[in-house]
Amino acid sequence: MKKGDHLFLIDGSGYIFRAYHALPPLTRKSDGLPVGAVSGFCNMLWKLLKDARDTDVGVVPTHFAVIFDYSSQTFRKDIYPEYKANRTAPPEDLIPQFGLIRQATRAFDLPCIEKEGFEADDLIATYARQATEAGGDVTIVSSDKDLMQLVSPQVWMYDGMKDKQIAIPEVIEKWGVPPEKMIDLQSLTGDSTDNIPGIPGIGPKTAALLLEEYGDLDTLLARAGEIKQNKRRENIIAYADQTKIARQLVTLRTDVPVEVDLDAFVLEPQNGPKLISFLKAMEFTTLVRRVAEATDTDASAVEPCHVETEWGADARGPDLDLGTAPEVTGTDNIEPAAAVAGGKASDLVAWRTSQALAQKIDTSSYTCIRDLKLLESWLDEALEKGVMSFDTETNSLDPMQADLIGFSIALESGKVGYVPLQHKSGQDDLLGGGFVEGQIPFDAAIKALKVVLEDRSVLKIAQNMKYDWLIMRRYGVNIVSFDDTMLLSYVLDAGANAHGMDALAERWLGHKTIVYKDVAGTGKNAVTFDMVDLDKATAYAGEDADVTLRLWQVLKPRLIADGLTSVYERLERPLVAVLARMEERGISVDRQILSRLSGELAQAAAGYEEEIYELAGEKLNIASPKQLGDILFGKLNLPGGAKTKTGQWSTSAQVLEDLAAEGHELPRKIVDWRQLTKLKSTYTDALPGFINPQTKRVHTSYSMAATTTGRLSSSDPNLQNIPVRTSEGRKIRTAFVAEQGNRLISADYSQIELRVLAHVADIPQLKQAFADGIDIHAMTASEMFGVPVEGMPSEVRRRAKAINFGIIYGISAFGLANQLSISREEASQYIKTYFVRFPGIRDYMDATKEFAREHGYVETIFGRRAHYPEIKASNAQIRAFNERAAINAPIQGSAADIIRRAMVRMEDALDAAGLSARMLLQVHDELIFETPEEEVEKTIPVIRDIMENAAMPAVSLSVPLQVDARAAHNWDEAH
DNA sequence: GTCCGACCGTA
DNA sequence: TTACGGTCGGACG
Numbered sequence: 001m002k003k004g005d006h007l008f009l010i011d012g013s014g015y016i017f018r019a020y021h022a023l024p025p026l027t028r029k030s031d032g033l034p035v036g037a038v039s040g041f042c043n044m045l046w047k048l049l050k051d052a053r054d055t056d057v058g059v060v061p062t063h064f065a066v067i068f069d070y071s072s073q074t075f076r077k078d079i080y081p082e083y084k085a086n087r088t089a090p091p092e093d094l095i096p097q098f099g100l101i102r103q104a105t106r107a108f109d110l111p112c113i114e115k116e117g118f119e120a121d122d123l124i125a126t127y128a129r130q131a132t133e134a135g136g137d138v139t140i141v142s143s144d145k146d147l148m149q150l151v152s153p154q155v156w157m158y159d160g161m162k163d164k165q166i167a168i169p170e171v172i173e174k175w176g177v178p179p180e181k182m183i184d185l186q187s188l189t190g191d192s193t194d195n196i197p198g199i200p201g202i203g204p205k206t207a208a209l210l211l212e213e214y215g216d217l218d219t220l221l222a223r224a225g226e227i228k229q230n231k232r233r234e235n236i237i238a239y240a241d242q243t244k245i246a247r248q249l250v251t252l253r254t255d256v257p258v259e260v261d262l263d264a265f266v267l268e269p270q271n272g273p274k275l276i277s278f279l280k281a282m283e284f285t286t287l288v289r290r291v292a293e294a295t296d297t298d299a300s301a302v303e304p305c306h307v308e309t310e311w312g313a314d315a316r317g318p319d320l321d322l323g324t325a326p327e328v329t330g331t332d333n334i335e336p337a338a339a340v341a342g343g344k345a346s347d348l349v350a351w352r353t354s355q356a357l358a359q360k361i362d363t364s365s366y367t368c369i370r371d372l373k374l375l376e377s378w379l380d381e382a383l384e385k386g387v388m389s390f391d392t393e394t395n396s397l398d399p400m401q402a403d404l405i406g407f408s409i410a411l412e413s414g415k416v417g418y419v420p421l422q423h424k425s426g427q428d429d430l431l432g433g434g435f436v437e438g439q440i441p442f443d444a445a446i447k448a449l450k451v452v453l454e455d456r457s458v459l460k461i462a463q464n465m466k467y468d469w470l471i472m473r474r475y476g477v478n479i480v481s482f483d484d485t486m487l488l489s490y491v492l493d494a495g496a497n498a499h500g501m502d503a504l505a506e507r508w509l510g511h512k513t514i515v516y517k518d519v520a521g522t523g524k525n526a527v528t529f530d531m532v533d534l535d536k537a538t539a540y541a542g543e544d545a546d547v548t549l550r551l552w553q554v555l556k557p558r559l560i561a562d563g564l565t566s567v568y569e570r571l572e573r574p575l576v577a578v579l580a581r582m583e584e585r586g587i588s589v590d591r592q593i594l595s596r597l598s599g600e601l602a603q604a605a606a607g608y609e610e611e612i613y614e615l616a617g618e619k620l621n622i623a624s625p626k627q628l629g630d631i632l633f634g635k636l637n638l639p640g641g642a643k644t645k646t647g648q649w650s651t652s653a654q655v656l657e658d659l660a661a662e663g664h665e666l667p668r669k670i671v672d673w674r675q676l677t678k679l680k681s682t683y684t685d686a687l688p689g690f691i692n693p694q695t696k697r698v699h700t701s702y703s704m705a706a707t708t709t710g711r712l713s714s715s716d717p718n719l720q721n722i723p724v725r726t727s728e729g730r731k732i733r734t735a736f737v738a739e740q741g742n743r744l745i746s747a748d749y750s751q752i753e754l755r756v757l758a759h760v761a762d763i764p765q766l767k768q769a770f771a772d773g774i775d776i777h778a779m780t781a782s783e784m785f786g787v788p789v790e791g792m793p794s795e796v797r798r799r800a801k802a803i804n805f806g807i808i809y810g811i812s813a814f815g816l817a818n819q820l821s822i823s824r825e826e827a828s829q830y831i832k833t834y835f836v837r838f839p840g841i842r843d844y845m846d847a848t849k850e851f852a853r854e855h856g857y858v859e860t861i862f863g864r865r866a867h868y869p870e871i872k873a874s875n876a877q878i879r880a881f882n883e884r885a886a887i888n889a890p891i892q893g894s895a896a897d898i899i900r901r902a903m904v905r906m907e908d909a910l911d912a913a914g915l916s917a918r919m920l921l922q923v924h925d926e927l928i929f930e931t932p933e934e935e936v937e938k939t940i941p942v943i944r945d946i947m948e949n950a951a952m953p954a955v956s957l958s959v960p961l962q963v964d965a966r967a968a969h970n971w972d973e974a975h
Numbered sequence: 976g977t978c979c980g981a982c983c984g985t986a
Numbered sequence: 987t988t989a990c991g992g993t994c995g996g997a998c999g
Contacts, residue, residue, distance in 0.1 A: 646981090709989060815987030
């Protein structure tokens with residue numbers, strides 16, 4: 001740097017906030033990413049640089065740098081902890097733009113400067129000093145008054161948004177003092193935006209007057225007694241110390257030990273393709289064209305670069321385990337830019353929604369792709385666009401068994417292709433099941449498809465991606481970079497809408513999808529998809545891809561508009577592959593054990609049947625509640641109590657138990673018979689049928705979008721309801737075994753829902769009890785009934801336990817009375833006592849109900865929403881039910897979120913520890929692993945650590961989480 | 976063949 | 987009193 005050189009310093013952080021508020025909001029059209037500030041920044045930089053390079057008149061930079069704040073932790077906080085303490089978190093749609101603007105800076109080939117502990121202003125002050133000392137001139141691109149103290153004959157400011165120079169006369173005009181007195185002026189007035197205290201009653205005008213009269217701040221303070229106005233004099237004397245602190249805060253440091261030298265700021269010629277690559281990724285089409293012209297670059301030959309977006313910080317604090325959003329690249333042709341430019345996130349949503357409804361779906365327009373060259377051209381286009389929807393067609397709903405019959409892709413709404421691969425000809429064919437002519441050879445098609453599915457720069461959109469992910473895995477394809485419309489809908493509308501494709505198409509596109517039965521037949525006429533003729537298959541499969549892409553266009557922008565991006569990014573999308581791998585691994589189930597159990601159960605049940613017929617006086621179908629009710633309460637005239645809502649006699653276990661307690665023999669036998677036959681039919685007989693013939697293991701299927709609260713559900717088979725409460729039932733668990741040389745590890749959260757309750761409702765006694773690790777139900781009983789924990793009767797503890805659970809479920813006197821078989825009055829009294837002892841619980845319940853009524857949903861501690869559209873129902877029963885569910889959802893849902901977070905982190909943690917344990921199952925608060933015997937000891941602490949710290953750092957719970965873990969040969973012993 | 980209610984297994 | 991899925995019987999077409 002030498003005389004004649006000119007340094008431009010851009011206040012990047014200041015620009016971000018100013019542009020965000022001053023410029024019309026703008027979102028990237030392909031996915032709704034907010035980019036308004038990025039756009040303003042790029043346009044401004046381009047203008048500055050273009051002038052600099054094109055002309056030899058005016059102010060021309062030779063050196064250029066963009067300066068950012070590193071974080072809010074600076075030396076000023078050490079001087080004055082309240083500094084900027086009034087700042088609120090940035091708006092959600094501004095968050096991803098911080099990182100993008102840094103990437104933009106690098107795309108412009110400009111230095112991107114920040115330093116821990118210092119503000120951008122201090123770095124600017126330091127570099128400005130260095131430059132002027134070397135004889136150069138400086139332009140600071142900012143309009144922040146905090147920087148005006150730096151203005152001098154060699155340094156001036158430039159407001160990039162108003163295109164206005166700020167030199168010494170402009171400072172005097174605006175503030176009434178020259179730049180060198182700005183520090184004194186700001187020390188007197190303070191600054192409410194930075195929470196810097198000033199002297200009450202002194203604003204810029206008075207401050208300027210005083211400085212005019214007394215020269216500077218020190219003189220003013222020394223001679224404050226001479227001030228005539230009483231109030232003003234008193235305040236200046238009283239707050240003199242405060243102004244000295246303020247002076248320290250507003251004075252910019254010119255001695256920051258910077259690491260990058262001024263010489264590194266020398267401006268080089270623009271690298272056109274590099275910049276264009278970034279601008280293309282941002283979809284700034286106008287600027288792309290300008291830059292291309294100015295740098296003589298062929299923009300069409302430039303690939304959009306990958307951009308990383310940070311959805312990390314939200315109102316709940318920063319997070320570390322953040323999956324980055326998939327890189328979405330040029331999709332200029334999804335819709336006209338003009339229609340969305342300048343719109344807010346919510347405008348984009350409204351526009352997309354109306355477009356989606358307006359555009360009709362024509363399933364006859366789809367292309368059946370039967371030629372490899374044609375397929376390759378479609379896939380090339382997908383690579384170019386960076387977005388496509390994708391759907392597999394198979395011959396089974398079980399992804400572990402299904403064969404791939406074909407797949408469909410959509411590149412734009414209506415631009416849809418179906419690729420048949422393994423369709424067979426009709427049953428009339430003498431050879432039976434020969435492949436239909438003119439399908440692309442299977443391996444060649446997969447090979448071509450694999451390139452796109454495994455390319456990170458192409459976003460694959462599917463409805464229920466876990467299924468397609470598993471199918472493709474079986475053909476050696478690892479899908480990366482995807483969105484899932486089912487999960488988008490789930491995050492946005494759990495409890496408010498269904499998330500199946502048919503329902504979503506109806507709701508958002510006003511389109512009724514082709515019914516599968518109409519394509520493949522029904523009942524005994526049903527055929528698998530490989531037997532469907534190609535025209536029908538193309539329409540059906542193509543529609544799925546078409547609908548999926550259109551749904552994504554509507555749903556994805558709603559994430560940002562509703563502030564739900566982090567829920568989707570952290571709790572849903574990363575879990576897809578984790579669950580898919582768990583399903584893929586399966587668990588080993590010992591067929592012999594089940595078979596033996598089944599025999600024993602059959603024998604025992606048969607014995608009961610004889611006795612039951614005897615006692616009933618006739619043969620009947622014991623499994624028929626109708627017949628049972630008629631005999632018990634009609635023929636035998638037992639004192640029947642309850643009726644079901646359809647008017648039938650209730651024969652529930654509760655009713656039968658009550659009768660048994662009165663000494664009746666038959667009801668007891670029926671209860672026992674029911675237990676045996678339930679175990680037999682639901683478990684010992686059904687489970688062997690789920691053993692996969694190839695893997696010899698049982699592969700459950702997890703649904704990520706089945707519950708309102710965020711819990712998973714398991715089906716085919718349901719492995720989340722394997723018996724555990726009775727010793728008979730537990731025998732079933734002994735059939736779930738580890739492979740030779742391995743062990744099963746079961747790790748479960750202890751009392752996680754009560755811990756979450758203690759945290760969210762902020763109950764001191766509960767928190768203390770968990771901190772001390774004491775028996776929570778005994779503590780509750782002791783508080784409520786005044787009984788010491790020492791030697792407490794088990795019945796007292798049992799009641800307290802029922803109440804604790806009742807609280808989590810949104811207690812009612814009716815329900816508690818039922819649960820404990822006590823009167824409504826007594827139950828009501830218990831609840832009253834509970835609320836007296838733990839008043840915070842009632843406050844929490846009232847607040848939650850109120851929140852639900854106001855918003856129509858409730859939230860977990862991680863921001864997941866559960867909707868209760870009927871919370872205001874006029875029917876009191878429906879309303880009360882919704883209120884209880886709304887009270888329960890944040891507790892159950894927060895616990896569900898915590899274990900989801902643990903699962904998302906678990907595989908990497910085990911890998912990093914060099915352990916080979918495989919996560920197999922999740923049962924709401926429990927995770928089951930299989931691991932080599934010799935690794936058990938090392939594995940358990942790793943699992944426990946991940947699970948116990950799963951809420952961190954997004955949420956710091958005020959209660960410790962406790963995980964119990966054990967290893968054994970089978971699930972019964974491990975649990 | 977399909978749907979729904981009753982019942983019961985889990986957290 | 988919360989959240990699920992599976993099995994069965996029985997009614998409907």
